[in-house]
């Protein structure tokens with residue numbers, strides 16, 4: 001049983017064959033997928049992300065404004081997303097939020113401000129956050145450390161969220177795990193030149209590990225070049241199991257358990 005902890009199957013790339021994509025995921029052993037909404041928070045993009053989760057039993061959703069679109073964030077956008085969270089039990093996380101200083105599609109000061117603002121909202125809603133960080137590792141770690149502090153032995157079960165598509169150094173992974181974050185690897189860990197990602201994966205223990213496709217992007221070997229889809233998370237799972245020297249079943253069990261702990265956060269909140 002595998003989990004694709006970060007996918008974008010609400011995208012138009014899947015409009016033609018979404019049913020089949022979800023079916024193939026099931027056939028590949030993917031028990032659940034977290035569909036992460038992105039786009040303009042003033043459009044219907046996020047409504048569609050939640051609708052896709054509502055359409056399939058094993059698809060969950062996250063809503064939150066990507067750093068690319070931080071410049072579009074305002075009170076109206078925020079209220080729209082909060083309403084979506086409250087509208088469906090399938091919305092289990094807030095994200096993806098964070099910093100992208102590689103593309104700089106939104107001004108950095110705006111990205112920093114909107115990142116903090118969304119962390120605050122997610123905490124008020126008691127939702128885990130999904131972090132996107134590119135070329136902004138120091139700033140990301142600084143903000144998360146400031147907002148959450150580091151965990152101590154008594155507080156080690158706290159899971160503030162997921163660092164998705166990990167692309168940083170082993171040191172960054174360690175810093176994030178100290179705050180309580182799970183570290184999720186995408187298909188690019190299988191790329192020939194990605195020795196840096198494998199170095200980072202080696203410092204992540206099984207109880208902090210997640211796997212994802214980030215589809216339609218970052219298609220893992222041996223499908224590189226094709227559209228990515230949740231079924232292909234099995235290749236990333238097999239690759240990492242080999243890297244860790246464990247069976248794919250052991251890796252699947254650990255990553256599934258870690259993800260289920262996140263889902264339970266929302267289940268607990270909904271029950272209150």
Ligand SMILES: [Zn+2]
Nearest residue numbers: 096132164165
């Ligand atoms: Zn991302």
Ligand SMILES: [Zn+2]
Nearest residue numbers: 006036096214
């Ligand atoms: Zn993504």
